[in-house]
Amino acid sequence: MNNLEIKNLTKTYKHKNANEDINLNLDSGVYGLLGPNGAGKSTFMKQLATITTPSSGKILYNGKDIKSLDDEYRDLIGYLPQDFDAYKNFKAKEFLMYMAALKGLKKDEAKKRVEELLKLVGLYEVRNKLVSKFSGGMKRRVGIAQALINNPKILILDEPTAGLDPQERARFRNLLSNIGTETIVILSTHIISDIESAAKETIMIKDGKLLLKGTHKEILESMEGKVYTITTNDEIEINEIQRKYKVVNINRGMEYTQIRVISDTLPKYTNTTYTEPKFEDVYMFYFELEDAREV
Numbered sequence: 653m654n655n656l657e658i659k660n661l662t663k664t665y666k667h668k669n670a671n672e673d674i675n676l677n678l679d680s681g682v683y684g685l686l687g688p689n690g691a692g693k694s695t696f697m698k699q700l701a702t703i704t705t706p707s708s709g710k711i712l713y714n715g716k717d718i719k720s721l722d723d724e725y726r727d728l729i730g731y732l733p734q735d736f737d738a739y740k741n742f743k744a745k746e747f748l749m750y751m752a753a754l755k756g757l758k759k760d761e762a763k764k765r766v767e768e769l770l771k772l773v774g775l776y777e778v779r780n781k782l783v784s785k786f787s788g789g790m791k792r793r794v795g796i797a798q799a800l801i802n803n804p805k806i807l808i809l810d811e812p813t814a815g816l817d818p819q820e821r822a823r824f825r826n827l828l829s830n831i832g833t834e835t836i837v838i839l840s841t842h843i844i845s846d847i848e849s850a851a852k853e854t855i856m857i858k859d860g861k862l863l864l865k866g867t868h869k870e871i872l873e874s875m876e877g878k879v880y881t882i883t884t885n886d887e888i889e890i891n892e893i894q895r896k897y898k899v900v901n902i903n904r905g906m907e908y909t910q911i912r913v914i915s916d917t918l919p920k921y922t923n924t925t926y927t928e929p930k931f932e933d934v935y936m937f938y939f940e941l942e943d944a945r946e947v
């Protein structure tokens with residue numbers, strides 16, 4: 653059994669709820685935590701990682717309060733903080749060996765694990781190079797490796813793809829698929845494509861509150877009937893649509909422009925068709941639609 657139960661989790665900073673009454677039940681698998689800036693993702697993850705304590709509510713691991721499990725729980729966690737910075741004067745392998753020692757791995761075991769991880773994150777060839785000479789993506793990979801060092805049962809990755817280029821993002825998605833299926837992986841992002849293929853479920857939070865947790869299918873179903881494509885070649889109309897609606901994308905063709913919009917009601921333009929929702933619509937629909945509804 654590998655289960656996390658989050659019950660009425662609330663974290664208050666100076667009268668403001670950074671997390672409010674969050675209830676979730678998580679089993680092994682990858683969960684994408686999605687939300688705009690300031691939604692409360694890091695706060696949520698910090699509580700799971702025991703970096704900060706809840707103001708109220710609790711977290712249970714396999715039915716037991718993590719407060720009472722204490723180090724027993726901490727030994728099961730791997731955590732990549734948002735602002736992770738490996739000690740720059742270390743070489744990659746040296747740094748991971750150091751982290752392994754902190755996690756209590758014996759020397760032989762540590763050597764083996766560090767070697768495995770350097771290969772997994774694609775840094776084996778540069779293992780004896782200074783981390784300070786690494787690119788942002790490589791540093792992030794060192795961060796992911798250190799989070800994996802103790803073979804965690806719960807892996808918490810706070811924006812693991814922040815600052816990565818498309819190639820590094822693809823590499824990260826591959827890496828994720830190689831992390832054991834026996835682990836609860838929670839990764840935060842505001843880039844929907846990072847979790848589209850990798851996550852079994854997406855958890856959305858906004859203003860500190862849980863908005864929705866669901867599989868891709870469930871999330872797409874929740875947007876059913878709200879995505880439209882308007883086809884036009886009238887520039888005045890195009891400008892008006894951009895003002896009135898939340899536009900997911902504009903596809904300018906030789907003769908016509910196709911505009912994909914999110915709307916609660918059928919937009920009243922001559923050539924408007926209902927469109928099957930896609931994952932690319934999720935962010936706009938859940939986090940930016942309110943402004944559009946006010947129009």
Ligand SMILES: Nc1ncnc2c1ncn2[C@@H]1O[C@H](COP(=O)(O)OP(=O)(O)OP(=O)(O)O)[C@@H](O)[C@H]1O
Nearest residue numbers: 665666670687688689690691692693694695696734
């Ligand atoms: N230590 C703190 N003291 C006071 N307020 C805080 C603290 N940490 C977070 N907050 C506030 O709590 C809210 C949630 O912040 P949090 O960092 O959890 O959001 P986030 O979703 O991770 O955002 P981002 O994507 O920008 O990192 C924000 O309004 C933030 O300003």
